[in-house]
Amino acid sequence: MAKNLLIVESPAKAKTIEGYLGKDFTVKSSYGHIRDLVKSEDAIDIAHNFEQKYEVPADKKQIVSDLKKLAKEADMVWLASDEDREGEAISWHLYETLGLKESNTKRIVFHEITKPAILRAIENPRKIDYNLVNAQQARRVLDRLVGFELSPVLWKKVKPSLSAGRVQSVAVRLIVDREREVNKFKSEAAFKIVALFGKAKEAFKAELPERFAQQDDAEKFLLDCVTADFDINSLETRPAKRSPAAPFTTSTLQQEASRKLGYSVSRTMQVAQKLYESGLITYMRTDSVNLSDTALNAAADEIVSAYGNKYHQQRKYKTKSAGAQEAHEAIRPTYFNQHSIDGDGSEKRLYDLIWKRAIASQMSEAQFEKTTAKIGISTRKEELVANGEVMKFDGFLKVYLESSDEDDEPQQDGENSMLPPLTKGQRLALQEMSATERFSRPPARYTEASLVKKLEELGIGRPSTYAPTISTIQNRGYVVKEEREGKQRAFRVLTLKSGNITKEEKIENTGAEKGKLFPTDIGAVVNDFLVLYFKGIVDFNFTASVEKQFDEIAQGLKEWTDMIRKFYDPFHKDVESTIQTADKATGERELGVHPVSGKKISVRIGRYGPFVQVGENATDAEPEKPLYASLRSGQSIETISIEDALELFKLPKKVGLFEEKDMTVAIGKFGPYIRHNSAFYSLPKGIDPLDVTEEQAIELILEKRKKDAEKLIKAFDEDPTVKILNGRWGPYIEFGKLNVKIPKGKEPLELTFEECKALAAIAEKEPKKGAKKFAKKK
DNA sequence: CAGTGAGCGAGCTTCCGCTTGACTT
Numbered sequence: 155m156a157k158n159l160l161i162v163e164s165p166a167k168a169k170t171i172e173g174y175l176g177k178d179f180t181v182k183s184s185y186g187h188i189r190d191l192v193k194s195e196d197a198i199d200i201a202h203n204f205e206q207k208y209e210v211p212a213d214k215k216q217i218v219s220d221l222k223k224l225a226k227e228a229d230m231v232w233l234a235s236d237e238d239r240e241g242e243a244i245s246w247h248l249y250e251t252l253g254l255k256e257s258n259t260k261r262i263v264f265h266e267i268t269k270p271a272i273l274r275a276i277e278n279p280r281k282i283d284y285n286l287v288n289a290q291q292a293r294r295v296l297d298r299l300v301g302f303e304l305s306p307v308l309w310k311k312v313k314p315s316l317s318a319g320r321v322q323s324v325a326v327r328l329i330v331d332r333e334r335e336v337n338k339f340k341s342e343a344a345f346k347i348v349a350l351f352g353k354a355k356e357a358f359k360a361e362l363p364e365r366f367a368q369q370d371d372a373e374k375f376l377l378d379c380v381t382a383d384f385d386i387n388s389l390e391t392r393p394a395k396r397s398p399a400a401p402f403t404t405s406t407l408q409q410e411a412s413r414k415l416g417y418s419v420s421r422t423m424q425v426a427q428k429l430y431e432s433g434l435i436t437y438m439r440t441d442s443v444n445l446s447d448t449a450l451n452a453a454a455d456e457i458v459s460a461y462g463n464k465y466h467q468q469r470k471y472k473t474k475s476a477g478a479q480e481a482h483e484a485i486r487p488t489y490f491n492q493h494s495i496d497g498d499g500s501e502k503r504l505y506d507l508i509w510k511r512a513i514a515s516q517m518s519e520a521q522f523e524k525t526t527a528k529i530g531i532s533t534r535k536e537e538l539v540a541n542g543e544v545m546k547f548d549g550f551l552k553v554y555l556e557s558s559d560e561d562d563e564p565q566q567d568g569e570n571s572m573l574p575p576l577t578k579g580q581r582l583a584l585q586e587m588s589a590t591e592r593f594s595r596p597p598a599r600y601t602e603a604s605l606v607k608k609l610e611e612l613g614i615g616r617p618s619t620y621a622p623t624i625s626t627i628q629n630r631g632y633v634v635k636e637e638r639e640g641k642q643r644a645f646r647v648l649t650l651k652s653g654n655i656t657k658e659e660k661i662e663n664t665g666a667e668k669g670k671l672f673p674t675d676i677g678a679v680v681n682d683f684l685v686l687y688f689k690g691i692v693d694f695n696f697t698a699s700v701e702k703q704f705d706e707i708a709q710g711l712k713e714w715t716d717m718i719r720k721f722y723d724p725f726h727k728d729v730e731s732t733i734q735t736a737d738k739a740t741g742e743r744e745l746g747v748h749p750v751s752g753k754k755i756s757v758r759i760g761r762y763g764p765f766v767q768v769g770e771n772a773t774d775a776e777p778e779k780p781l782y783a784s785l786r787s788g789q790s791i792e793t794i795s796i797e798d799a800l801e802l803f804k805l806p807k808k809v810g811l812f813e814e815k816d817m818t819v820a821i822g823k824f825g826p827y828i829r830h831n832s833a834f835y836s837l838p839k840g841i842d843p844l845d846v847t848e849e850q851a852i853e854l855i856l857e858k859r860k861k862d863a864e865k866l867i868k869a870f871d872e873d874p875t876v877k878i879l880n881g882r883w884g885p886y887i888e889f890g891k892l893n894v895k896i897p898k899g900k901e902p903l904e905l906t907f908e909e910c911k912a913l914a915a916i917a918e919k920e921p922k923k924g925a926k927k928f929a930k931k932k
Numbered sequence: 933c934a935g936t937g938a939g940c941g942a943g944c945t946t947c948c949g950c951t952t953g954a955c956t957t
Contacts, residue, residue, distance in 0.1 A: 163951060186951025193946095213952095240950055294948075301947020308946085315945045322947085427952080439950090618949055760937045767937080782937055806935085822934030834934055 156180040159228035161221065161248060163235050166431050167267055171234075174269045180228070182221060184235065188214045189247045191298055200722065203715045204295050210251065218251055225252045230260060232276070237263035238479035239708065243290035246282050256281070266446035266483045267436065289708035295718055296320070296700060300691060303729045304684070311732070312680055312739050313759070317630055320700075321615045321623055323684055323692045326632045328608055329600055330673040330681040337793060339596035345372035345589040345648070349538050351384065351529075351582045356574040360529055360540035365592070369646060372589035375534065376650040383532040384582040394522040394543075398514040398550035400443040400471035401484035404617035405610045407438070410511070412603035413557040415503050416669075418635075419602040420621045425504045426485070433488055434495055435508055439617040440482035441610075443471035445512070449486055453516040456490040461552060467518040477613035477701050486512040510554040517550035525573050529582065542573030559604055584650075591645040599670040602635065614697045632677030638788065640666030675764040675791045679741040687732045691725075745796040753780075755799060757791045764791050766799045786821060810848030817851045819843045830855055872907045889914035 158179045162168050165183040172181040189208040191197040199205040210218050225231050231254055233245035245261055248254070260279035264271045297320055304318035347362035366372040402410070404423075411422040426438035445453070450468060457466040473480060487509045495505045522543050529538040545551070600608070606620045615623055627633045640663040649656050673681070684692045700721070706712040742758035745766075753769040762784065769780035783802035785794065806820035806829070815831045826843040828835040828851045835854045837843060867885055868878040875890045885902040887894040887910050894913050896902055 165952075184951075187949070188951095190949095191947095236950085244950065290949090297948045299947085303946095305946035309944095317946045319947045321949095431952090616949060618951080623948090758937095762936060765937065771938085780937090784936085820934075824933065827934060829934075836934090 157229045158232060159221075159224050159230070160232040160234050163241065163244060164437070166433070167437070170267050170433070171272055174272050179232075180224060182224060184221065184244060184248060185214065185217055187240070187244055187247065188218050188221075189251055191294065198295055198298060204718050204722075206291065206295065208247070221248070222252050225254060228258075230258050232279070233259065233261045233282070234263070234275070236481035237265065238481040239286055239290040239293065239704070241481055242283055242286035243294075246284075246287045249282060265442075265444070265481060266448070268446055268448045270448070271446065285710040286708050288714040289704045292707055292714040292718055293700075293704055296721065299718075299722055299725070303726065304688065304691065307687075307729060307732055307736075308680060308683070311736050312683060313676065313761075316676075316680060317626070318680070318684060318688075318691075320691065320697060321609075321619065322626050322630075322632075323681070324612070324614055324694060324697070325605060325609060325623055326627050326673065326677050327681050327685070327692050327694075328605065329627075329633050329671050330678050332597060332599055333673050333678075334792075336596045336599060341593045341596070343367075343591050343593050343645075345369065345646075346592050347372065347375060347538075347587065347589050349379075349384075349529075349587040350585045351540075352574060353583070353585065357585065358540055358542070358571065358573050360527070360538040362536060362538055364536060366589070369589075369591075369648075373648055373655065375536075376587060376589055376648055376655050378533040379531060379584065379587055379650060380653050380655075381533060382584075384538070384584055385530050385532075386527055386576055386578055386580045386582065387530040387537060388528045389525070389576055389578045390527075391523055391525045393546075394524045395519045396522070396549075396551070397519045398469070398517055398554065399511065399556045401445060401486050401512045401515045402508060403441050403443060403473075403475075403484060404439050404620065405441070405475075405606050407485055407508070408606050408620065409559075409603040410507060410557065411504060412601060413559065414507060415500075417500070417504075418669075419606060419624050421500070422504065423621045425500050426508075428497070428501055429495075429505055429508075432495075432497070434492070434505060435488060436484075436486050437482045438485055440480075440485060441473065441475060441478040441617055442480040442482055443473050443484045444480065445470075445486060445515075446483055449483065449490070449512075450516065452490040453486075453513060457513060457517055461517075465517050465549065465552065467516065467549075469516060471515070475610050475613070476698060484512070511556075514550040514554035517553070518547070520545065520549035520551040521547040525576075527573065527576055540573060542571060544572060559598065559601075587650040589648040591647070593643070593645070593664070599667060599672065601669055601671065605671060612694055612697065613701060627677075631674055632680060633671050633673055635669060636667070636672055636788075637669070638665070638667040638672075640664050675741060675759055675785070678790070678792065679739050679759055682741070683736075683739045687736060688728060741791050743791055745794070745799055748800075755796060757785070757794060757799065759791070764789075766794075766802055768803070787823075804844060807844070809846050809851045812848075812852050812855060817848070817855075819846050819851070828854055867902050868905070870907045870910070876907065876910055878902050878905060878910070887913060 156177065156179055160171065160175070160179050160181045162171065162181065162183055163186055165185065168181040168183040172179065175181065189210055192207045192209045197207050199207075231252070233248055235241040235244040235248070249259060261282050262275040262279050264275040301317070301319040305316060308316040308318055344365035344367050346365050349360045351358055351360060366375065399406070407426065408419045408422050411417040412419070417425070423438065426435065429435045430438050454466055454468060485508055487505070490513065493509065495502060497505070522545055525542040527540040529540065531538065598604070602624050605624065609615045609620065609623070628635060642661050643664045644659050644661055647658050647660055681692070690696060703712060703717050707714045707717060740758040742756055745755045745757060747753060748755055748768055755766065755768050757764060757766050764785040766783050766785065767780050769778065770776065772779050781803060785791070786802070789798065806818045809817045809819050809828065811817065812830060817828055817830045819826065819828055819837070821827075821843060824836065826837040826841070828837065828846070835858050837846065837854070841850070865879050866877060867880055870876050877888045878885060879888050885896055887896060887905070889910060894910070896905070897913070
């Protein structure tokens, strides 16, 4: 039996370290936190110094009992969780839960998983740092108090099952605020002048720095240029350089994988987890840009041997993000000499990105020569400007170039292109000049990754929570990730060529969005409610200010219960008074009155989502009920017009009769459909539901019936709700509302009713995890 | 899957941060 038990947080880490330490050490993992506050109300005893009640969650019971057994058998237990607030608390929870004693427990820390770092750590053990543990408890208690007092206020005042928290509510606020900026934005048009000089290979573009707001001014400019001479007034050449970006943290990896590979934040983490478990990369949840000495040397060797000495430049990066705890290295390949890996496509691509970024971070800067030519116009006082750029040395660009969020911006004319050899005073021949109407753009909506970037800047959330936070705000229905179609917009182009000016109008698509985060109506209502009654909590600086206090607790300068008391008492008072005084929040907005009946038209959130109401609520005096219609996806309470609202009442509509039953057309959650005899038939795309004819509807119904008949393998006389059907993934049993898999080796046609019943009974007993999750969402 | 929108009341929901798996669709 090993004399020493060493406990880390991650099993993959445990495996690696075990290899470094030899037979005297057993290395095990705690799989993160092993205890948490109980779920119930009494988790925190507010009257008694916020005393906490902890429990080992069901899925950690086995781990804890295994560790307990090993700890009993070992001479020495080494607590090697991460060196940050959470890690220190994990060590403390282990100490308490495993029943360890000071005499046989040592606390060690390391920031990188390399043999020298581990050995050094073992030679320098310390004790559990209770100040750091207290800081973690303050963090945990504050988050629980905020989350579990605020959420119930929302259940009462907005809708059941909603949630609020220090992190998620700010994330939602960012998205709501941004959407309002976009909606408020007034686009301004101006004419941009671009000139094309020279011929063929010698051709280059120059741009006028000023823009013209009026078409007349742009036209006048072109007109003046008809007879003008163009001379190079000045020519300036200067060196420029560019440095590589720091190696990846969780946040920057998520951003780059989103921009370069189109991965969602959670996909990036899933793929990175696989790479980590295969031993190919270092830990993927980190806020540090630091590389170990081992890594720096390995990168240097690789760069020198692959590209030569002059491509190598050692760099040590300093983290800029507030609140970084730097318990790990930056994300990097474990072995720099492994340029590519085996694995599926997404793993290969992500590894490639990580490898390139890490290698590039240790390479020389790229060097350029930038040339600016200013071109005088004999008939005008303005100057045209042409910029050219020539790369003199590629440096790190040989392997990697970081993308930016503004990459969808059209390439600026005359930027970063090559210029032909030019001399000062040279006269240029104008080929063509254009004045193109361009529009200013509203601020960009957040993508998942750009939201992570913003949260990190604000110091809100941690590497391990970015992806889950983004899922939470979507699962709660506060935010949707969507595509939105753009609108056509006309823009004017004036062209000067061969002494003539031509005018034309062109069409461009604008405002199209893909994979962007939009607030829902419920998201906006919840946000406004929180901003109104709990401004301090959803303040962008709230986390930063409590983090500062956690730091003071960690340094032993502050008592954690004092800090929480000072926060909690006024906060709780706000909660109480909000419950007492606040009205229910529905986001109600009056759109105006009905053009015919004169009744009030309003929109608000109801039990089933946002809807329009025409007329007042029924009363004893006025028993007539109002009319209702749900908003459609893409519409929102804040922006819907009275015209669009009235349009919603044109459906559902009768289309005709079939088999003596009415057919109606309407639009549901999943698009337009025909309803007949309580069955639903989706309308194909391209048919306007308002234009559907009786014939088309009948045809649709018959088509669907035919398809369904082909699907049916077997029906049972015993129970008409039980069928064997042919589905997308092969045959299955439909048992009422339950879909049951057919075990391998069974011939679907030969299944009896009794067998189906038995299979359904088994399936019902073991509800699927995914099904549970889905039920939870609802 | 797709309609609904008053009000009552049962019982439930909910936080953040540290880890993986076991699941689909």
